[in-house]
Amino acid sequence: MNDILPGEVETWQFLEAAARRVFSLHGFSEIRVPVVEKTELFCRSIGETTDIVEKEMYTFQDKGGNSLTLRPEGTASVMRALIEHKLYARDPLSKLFYLGPMFRHERPQKGRYRQFYQIGVEAVGVDDPSIDAQTLAMLNHFADEIGLRGLDLQLNSLGCPVCRPDYREQLLTFLQKRLDGLCDDCRRRYQTNPLRVLDCKVAGCREATHEAPAMLDYLCNDCDDHFSAVRGYLDGLGTPYFVNKRMVRGLDYYTKTTFELVTGQLGAQNAVAAGGRYDGLVKQLGGPELPGIGFAMGVERLFLLLDGSRCEAKKPDVFLAALGEKARREAFNRMHQLQRRGIRAEMEYQAKSLKAQMRRADKLGARFVLILGDDELTRGVAQLRDMADSSQREIELARLEEFFEPSPVIAAN
Numbered sequence: 001m002n003d004i005l006p007g008e009v010e011t012w013q014f015l016e017a018a019a020r021r022v023f024s025l026h027g028f029s030e031i032r033v034p035v036v037e038k039t040e041l042f043c044r045s046i047g048e049t050t051d052i053v054e055k056e057m058y059t060f061q062d063k064g065g066n067s068l069t070l071r072p073e074g075t076a077s078v079m080r081a082l083i084e085h086k087l088y089a090r091d092p093l094s095k096l097f098y099l100g101p102m103f104r105h106e107r108p109q110k111g112r113y114r115q116f117y118q119i120g121v122e123a124v125g126v127d128d129p130s131i132d133a134q135t136l137a138m139l140n141h142f143a144d145e146i147g148l149r150g151l152d153l154q155l156n157s158l159g160c161p162v163c164r165p166d167y168r169e170q171l172l173t174f175l176q177k178r179l180d181g182l183c184d185d186c187r188r189r190y191q192t193n194p195l196r197v198l199d200c201k202v203a204g205c206r207e208a209t210h211e212a213p214a215m216l217d218y219l220c221n222d223c224d225d226h227f228s229a230v231r232g233y234l235d236g237l238g239t240p241y242f243v244n245k246r247m248v249r250g251l252d253y254y255t256k257t258t259f260e261l262v263t264g265q266l267g268a269q270n271a272v273a274a275g276g277r278y279d280g281l282v283k284q285l286g287g288p289e290l291p292g293i294g295f296a297m298g299v300e301r302l303f304l305l306l307d308g309s310r311c312e313a314k315k316p317d318v319f320l321a322a323l324g325e326k327a328r329r330e331a332f333n334r335m336h337q338l339q340r341r342g343i344r345a346e347m348e349y350q351a352k353s354l355k356a357q358m359r360r361a362d363k364l365g366a367r368f369v370l371i372l373g374d375d376e377l378t379r380g381v382a383q384l385r386d387m388a389d390s391s392q393r394e395i396e397l398a399r400l401e402e403f404f405e406p407s408p409v410i411a412a413n
């Protein structure tokens, strides 16, 4: 679990602001859900036999004896909220996004943490392939907006309850002949969740499943048409992608379209964003029969790719340096007035020499320094020093605000 320090947090804010901007352009609204839910919600949605549920959840009993879990992902919670508040009755298509921490007890490594942040979206209510393409196009738009380059969009289809059972049988037959070559985990997965075998990173398992049948070759007509239509929309938009027949996801709720946005720059943790369609999930959680699709991006991974280079801490517009007790009082009041006008103003809070105050202004990167002395105060003037070229001029304190550009006001919507 990481601390996000000043100097880094600005890049996070940049990513969050970009997500809010892009997603709202595409008609998505923010939803905020709790970080804990009943354990049962995740078992039922993510799947009892997934690594997340079997090994990675932070689960505890509360004082009332309920089993609660720190959310390992956002989709289950958002679906729970959608059902609880009947959001589908407001609009047949709910387009939602969320930002926040998720928790998985995984083995930490670069790009993989136990508390990590996701920015995610969910579009629930319509199963038309245009929604799949819209979701992918929005992901692409976001990547462009933040200046990410060189990412590959990988696409697959995981079928539906009509075609997957047949495929599962084919896969089981294939795996049965190769059980000896599989790791202990995969021999167990063979019994409980055979698709997960295809995602195992162990070299022996990869080799043994090299020629395994792929879901994509067993799609029913409906799933096949859906996949072709999604590809058609993406081709029309000129959005590049690769079909990756071997892609399976770590969560069981997926149907039809699945995808990952991958990078070659983060070692083993190559998925920057991932998601897909989950047409049975809302029903499975006790809601109406509503299809859905979404994705989540790992914010730490986006951060690593941007190399923290996009943003810097904000620097003061003006640093007020005061000489003398009366001047310090005046500087204090003026600083507060400027701040209320949207101007980033700073001062030295302890009585220090002018030299020490100038050093601090320089360290903070202040654009201007306003030097106030007791004598000048009686004339209502002060010295304004431009730190860019060290030029200095006398200004009237009454006209102080005219010299600075206020930051935009945060307006309520």
Ligand code: HAM
Pocket: 072, 073, 074, 075, 104, 106, 111, 112, 113, 114, 115, 116, 117, 118, 120, 121, 122, 250, 251, 271, 272, 273, 274, 275, 276, 277, 293, 294, 295, 296, 297, 298, 299, 300, 301
């Ligand atoms: P996921 O593939 O488990 O999907 O996670 C999505 C993304 O979260 C990953 O691609 C990765 O960038 C990031 N991530 C996951 N685990 C970690 C970790 N331990 N440390 C750092 N980053 C991590 C989901 O969570 C689905 N809920 C996505 C979705 C939304 N599907 C439909 N709607």
